Amino acid sequence: MAVYETDLPGVGKKFEIDLDGEAQLVIVIHNTGKRELFLRQTPEADSEKVFELSDKLARQVGTIMEGAYFQPIRDDQISTVLDDETIIEWAKVTAESSLIGKTLTESGIRQRTGVSIIAIQRGGETIQNPPPDVTIEEGDTLVSIGDRESHQEFERLAAGEASLDEPTENGEQSYIDES
Amino acid sequence: MAETPLIEIGAMFVTVALAGAIANRIGQSVIPFYIVGGMLASEYVLGTLAPLTLGDAGVQIQQPFISESEFIELGAELGIVFLLFFLGLEFSMTRLLESRDRIGKAGVVDLVINFPAGVIIGLALGWSLVEAVLLGGIVYISSSAVITKSLIDLGWIANDESSPMLGTLVFEDLFIAFYLATVSAIVIGSGDLGEAAADIGVAVGFLLILVVGVFYGSEFFQRFLAIDSQELTILRTVALVVFVAGIALLLDVSEAVAAFFIGMGFSSTDHVDEIERLLTPVRDVFAAIFFFWVGLGTDPRVFVDLGLVAVLAIAVLVTTPTKLVSGYLGGRIYDLDERRSLRVATGMVTRGEFSLIIAATIAAAGTGPIMTETIPDLTVGYVLVMSILGSVLMQYSESLWAVVGPYLARIERDQVPTTD
Numbered sequence: 222m223a224v225y226e227t228d229l230p231g232v233g234k235k236f237e238i239d240l241d242g243e244a245q246l247v248i249v250i251h252n253t254g255k256r257e258l259f260l261r262q263t264p265e266a267d268s269e270k271v272f273e274l275s276d277k278l279a280r281q282v283g284t285i286m287e288g289a290y291f292q293p294i295r296d297d298q299i300s301t302v303l304d305d306e307t308i309i310e311w312a313k314v315t316a317e318s319s320l321i322g323k324t325l326t327e328s329g330i331r332q333r334t335g336v337s338i339i340a341i342q343r344g345g346e347t348i349q350n351p352p353p354d355v356t357i358e359e360g361d362t363l364v365s366i367g368d369r370e371s372h373q374e375f376e377r378l379a380a381g382e383a384s385l386d387e388p389t390e391n392g393e394q395s396y397i398d399e400s
Numbered sequence: 401m402a403e404t405p406l407i408e409i410g411a412m413f414v415t416v417a418l419a420g421a422i423a424n425r426i427g428q429s430v431i432p433f434y435i436v437g438g439m440l441a442s443e444y445v446l447g448t449l450a451p452l453t454l455g456d457a458g459v460q461i462q463q464p465f466i467s468e469s470e471f472i473e474l475g476a477e478l479g480i481v482f483l484l485f486f487l488g489l490e491f492s493m494t495r496l497l498e499s500r501d502r503i504g505k506a507g508v509v510d511l512v513i514n515f516p517a518g519v520i521i522g523l524a525l526g527w528s529l530v531e532a533v534l535l536g537g538i539v540y541i542s543s544s545a546v547i548t549k550s551l552i553d554l555g556w557i558a559n560d561e562s563s564p565m566l567g568t569l570v571f572e573d574l575f576i577a578f579y580l581a582t583v584s585a586i587v588i589g590s591g592d593l594g595e596a597a598a599d600i601g602v603a604v605g606f607l608l609i610l611v612v613g614v615f616y617g618s619e620f621f622q623r624f625l626a627i628d629s630q631e632l633t634i635l636r637t638v639a640l641v642v643f644v645a646g647i648a649l650l651l652d653v654s655e656a657v658a659a660f661f662i663g664m665g666f667s668s669t670d671h672v673d674e675i676e677r678l679l680t681p682v683r684d685v686f687a688a689i690f691f692f693w694v695g696l697g698t699d700p701r702v703f704v705d706l707g708l709v710a711v712l713a714i715a716v717l718v719t720t721p722t723k724l725v726s727g728y729l730g731g732r733i734y735d736l737d738e739r740r741s742l743r744v745a746t747g748m749v750t751r752g753e754f755s756l757i758i759a760a761t762i763a764a765a766g767t768g769p770i771m772t773e774t775i776p777d778l779t780v781g782y783v784l785v786m787s788i789l790g791s792v793l794m795q796y797s798e799s800l801w802a803v804v805g806p807y808l809a810r811i812e813r814d815q816v817p818t819t820d
Binding site for chain 1: 548558559566567569
């Protein structure tokens with residue numbers, strides 16, 4: 222999924238987003254705040270205008286799209302990028318995961334992978350800043366913060382592709398737990 | 401109170417509002433309509449009617465036309481200042497430098513094909529070199545305002561052809577700022593040589609101060625508008641722009657160029673969006689007065705003069721193809737296919753506000769009948785033709801492609817040996 226940004230002097234900015242196949246979504250943001258959405262079926266085709274939105278409406282629609290009001294958690298991870306180094310991810314604990322029944326301390330997630338668990342979503346409720354003695358249950362969604370590499374290891378743990386009993390893929394990491 | 405009856409100014413706004421409504425209705429650019437509105441309301445057309453007497457009350461309208469009052473002239477001048485201020489505001493040096501390679505190439509192609517075409521026409525007519533160079537600038541500069549609006553209206557803005565078009569316009573805008581500075585200094589200072597040299601010295605000095613101020617004064621521009629009041633923001637911006645433009649005119653420097661540099665000074669600050677939002681309506685009002693004033697000072701009867709019509713025809717017939725060629729090559733420089741390059745070609749044909757600004761600046765300062773009469777009249781006719789022709793060409797570019805596409809493809813095949 223690539224996003225191309227182009228300056229349009231005197232008009233605003235253009236963003237081209239690769240969709241599935243050859244199609245591209247083109248968003249033109251005008252200096253006036255107006256957003257125009259186009260769809261381009263193939264690289265050679267002309268962009269067909271789909272609709273335009275005012276600045277205010279565009280922000281509302283964008284918030285809905287981002288999932289601020291309803292965030293369906295699918296089995297695959299969703300993430301929010303804070304900067305090049307840091308992402309926040311939501312990972313579901315599947316039935317096969319060796320994390321089930323372990324407290325946060327016992328699981329040693331932080332020492333092992335480098336990510337920190339900042340919240341646990343369980344049955345419509347969110348445990349913020351979970352204490353170290355919280356037990357991880359099947360179906361929990363663990364909200365974690367860390368870099369991409371640490372997350373790859375952590376995702377495999379949550380999905381049950383890797384077990385706490387095995388050594389980590391990229392060798393035993395030694396993260397110093399400051400807490 | 402004022403010398404100019406308020407009703408005249410009211411009538412002027414009624415005319416431009418009507419003209420704009422008609423233009424929008426038939427999907428054309430507003431500029432030619434404002435000009436024609438000015439022509440129709442002038443003493444040359446409306447003024448030929450007899451004085452009106454309304455009813456028995458004896459209310460007499462002695463003068464049923466809109467005269468070229470001082471208010472309208474100053475309004476037109478402000479129109480020029482704000483148009484160029486906005487040009488500077490949207491002008492980003494960093495942006496130009498980022499894609500300097502392609503913008504530079506496409507811009508140079510555009511310059512070396514179109515500018516000499518105008519100069520050659522002027523020289524062929526027996527004009528002096530300075531007059532020919534003025535014509536060169538008038539036929540070279542495409543209309544940023546009309547082309548940008550057409551791009552958005554046609555939805556081309558989301559396609560690849562928008563980049564070479566907007567890029568070329570950026571190059572043209574920068575060129576025209578320096579061009580205006582140079583030619584206005586030469587034309588204004590065309591007295592005796594010693595005086596001219598001093599004039600040009602002062603002008604260049606003033607512009608240098610402005611340029612240096614713009615490049616080192618970003619901190620000042622940033623702080624100048626760091627206030628939390630819309631009203632004060634508008635007033636401060638207008639004050640700075642108009643005052644500096646006024647000083648420029650006092651020193652015989654083009655007020656348009658001064659405004660351009662002030663705009664450039666703000667272009668690197670965080671206030672650009674706010675200024676654009678607040679001042680666009682101000683610019684639009686005064687720009688409309690400028691185009692109206694251009695029409696007001698033009699007697700439509702000059703277009704019955706076969707000599708002028710012949711020159712106009714030559715200018716149109718020569719400089720339409722030159723823009724088509726340079727635009728097409730510009731598209732190819734940006735690696736577009738033949739069809740999109742043809743769109744770039746049709747899009748660059750439109751000439752508009754800047755050709756008129758060159759003519760107006762020169763007519764005010766020039767000497768001799770060619771500078772004060774022929775060039776202004778010719779430019780009005782030229783812009784009327786080219787702005788409408790350009791919009792029409794853009795709208796029918798697909799039909800044009802159906803006709804010339806096969807030929808273009810063949811030319812390309814013959815020229816470029818395939819390396820597949």
